[in-house]
Amino acid sequence: MNEIKTGKEKLQKALLEVSKEYLENIELAPEDSVSFSPKLEKNMEQLLQSRQKPCWKLINSPLKKVIAVCLAVVILIGSVLGCVMAKEPIFEFFTEVYEKFTEFFFEDENEGASDVITEVHTLTYVPEGYELVESPTLTGDNNELYTVWENNDGEKIIFYQSAFVTKTTIDSENAQKGILSNGLQIVMIQKDKVIYIYWNDNQYAYTLIVQDMNEKQIIEILDSFA
Amino acid sequence: MLQILLLTIENDDDKLIFEEIYHKYKKASMRRALKLLNNNKYDAEDAFQKAWLQISQYLNRLESHDDSVIATYIMKTIEFKAIDVANENNEYRGKLEPAEINPQEYISDDLMYQVCNRERHEMIVKVIHSMNEKYKDIMIMAYLQGFDVKSIAEQLNINEKTVWTRLYRGKNILVEELKKRGIYHE
Numbered sequence: 001m002n003e004i005k006t007g008k009e010k011l012q013k014a015l016l017e018v019s020k021e022y023l024e025n026i027e028l029a030p031e032d033s034v035s036f037s038p039k040l041e042k043n044m045e046q047l048l049q050s051r052q053k054p055c056w057k058l059i060n061s062p063l064k065k066v067i068a069v070c071l072a073v074v075i076l077i078g079s080v081l082g083c084v085m086a087k088e089p090i091f092e093f094f095t096e097v098y099e100k101f102t103e104f105f106f107e108d109e110n111e112g113a114s115d116v117i118t119e120v121h122t123l124t125y126v127p128e129g130y131e132l133v134e135s136p137t138l139t140g141d142n143n144e145l146y147t148v149w150e151n152n153d154g155e156k157i158i159f160y161q162s163a164f165v166t167k168t169t170i171d172s173e174n175a176q177k178g179i180l181s182n183g184l185q186i187v188m189i190q191k192d193k194v195i196y197i198y199w200n201d202n203q204y205a206y207t208l209i210v211q212d213m214n215e216k217q218i219i220e221i222l223d224s225f226a
Numbered sequence: 227m228l229q230i231l232l233l234t235i236e237n238d239d240d241k242l243i244f245e246e247i248y249h250k251y252k253k254a255s256m257r258r259a260l261k262l263l264n265n266n267k268y269d270a271e272d273a274f275q276k277a278w279l280q281i282s283q284y285l286n287r288l289e290s291h292d293d294s295v296i297a298t299y300i301m302k303t304i305e306f307k308a309i310d311v312a313n314e315n316n317e318y319r320g321k322l323e324p325a326e327i328n329p330q331e332y333i334s335d336d337l338m339y340q341v342c343n344r345e346r347h348e349m350i351v352k353v354i355h356s357m358n359e360k361y362k363d364i365m366i367m368a369y370l371q372g373f374d375v376k377s378i379a380e381q382l383n384i385n386e387k388t389v390w391t392r393l394y395r396g397k398n399i400l401v402e403e404l405k406k407r408g409i410y411h412e
Contacts, residue, residue: 007339008369012290014342014350015370018362019298021355026301029260034253040271044252047282048245 116142117163117204123147125224126157127217157221160207186222197222244285247296248278255304262308269311277307280381289372299371302363306382333397341401353403361396368393 036044120136126149133156134148143163150156176188186199193212200206206225210218255277259270281303288299342350354362367373367381375393379386 003343004336004339007341007343008335010345010347010350011339011342012370014347014354015366016290016292016294017347017351018354019366019370020294023294023297023301026258027261028254028257029265031253031257033260033265034256035267036256037267037271040275043275044248044278047279048248 115163117145117161119203120145121161121204121206122226123157123159123208123221123224124226125220127213127220130155130157155211155213156209157211157213158207158209160209162205162207163203244282247281247285247300251297251300255300258301258304259308262305263312270308273304273307273311276310277303280307284373284377284381287373287377290370295371298366302366303381310383332394333401335397338397338401341404345404349404349407350400353400353407356403357396357399361392361399364389364392365396365400 117138122136129151130149131151132147133150134146136145136147138145145161147159148156178188179185186197189196189198195210195213195218197208197210197218198206208218208221210221256270256274259273259277260267263269263273277300281300285296285299288295354365357365363382364378367378368375373381375386375389379389382389
């Protein structure tokens with residue numbers, strides 16, 4: 001084992017030296033040729049700002065239309081997740097792991113999908129300690145709607161309803177899918193302590209985002225979807 | 227198709243590091259982009275922006291926080307994106323298909339480490355220097371920066387099979403050349 005460890009270190013040391021030589025010999029344009037257009041500066045500033053704020057806070061920013069979309073990662077799960085009733089605990093269904101990116105589609109005809117939200121869905125239950133801080137709020141062209149609850153620790157529950165999209169791709173690495181007791185077929189993705197849950201009813205797409213929450217609580221929230 | 231990536235929640239340290247690094251390398255990376263793109267400011271800004279967007283997504287996956295590792299990663303990312311911009315209208319890139327790996331080419335990491343362990347540092351450096359850039363870049367990304375194949379493929383905008391192919395060949399060159407030139411089999 002030591003031989004492998006020291007061999008790895010030797011290889012890394014050699015690669016580091018090669019990298020240093022690369023940097024020493026790198027060719028750059030003259031310093032006085034450098035300028036940054038206002039547009040580029042603005043874009044980069046936005047990139048920096050987006051990394052300065054946790055996602056949870058962005059929902060309240062002026063960029064909420066854009067960020068809400070990015071944050072919620074609108075998903076449409078039609079043909080992939082047709083309706084099948086089943087009564088199983090959530091964890092038993094979280095078994096299918098997607099390799100990378102997964103596309104979700106409405107069914108081919110997509111006749112039921114709405115361009116705008118005409119029927120507002122909500123969650124009738126959130127765990128104790130959470131208070132409503134954003135009532136259902138429409139964004140964009142009445143095609144996106146979100147609701148936010150928050151507890152004393154600043155942890156948020158975000159419920160997102162979206163119309164209009166016919167096909168999208170999500171970063172579904174390590175995604176798992178399952179069926180809830182109320183028949184909802186969902187896809188769950190966990191990023192650190194943040195859990196994203198997606199489903200649709202072939203009319204709208206829904207996203208639930210929770211932070212550091214156990215399965216029982218998540219099931220109860222999803223069961224209250226109305 | 228609407229394609230949206232999940233935002234990654236990162237800790238405050240990650241954010242600070244990114245901002246600090248951006249300001250540190252902002253000018254140099256733009257100079258590199260300008261140099262590679264014949265001082266075409268429009269293309270350079272395009273490559274610059276794409277590179278930093280990618281860096282923001284992958285920076286916290288770097289295994290080493292050594293200044294040289296970070297600087298190499300940034301400058302190489304600028305290079306890759308400059309090449310992408312230069313080739314944007316070139317269909318040739320997408321048509322390239324990697325050759326199948328010959329099973330005999332397969333070299334395990336452990337074997338490569340064993341060979342390196344028995345070899346002189348100068349000789350390992352010399353062999354890496356002699357490699358084609360595309361193998362050298364992948365070797366640095368995989369074994370110095372610590373990216374996995376999937377991350378490398380995403381960042382270089384090539385498929386994973388191509389990354390595997392280059393990785394196998396890079397390792398193969400390293401081991402075979404060390405055997406030929408070095409003291410391993412002496």
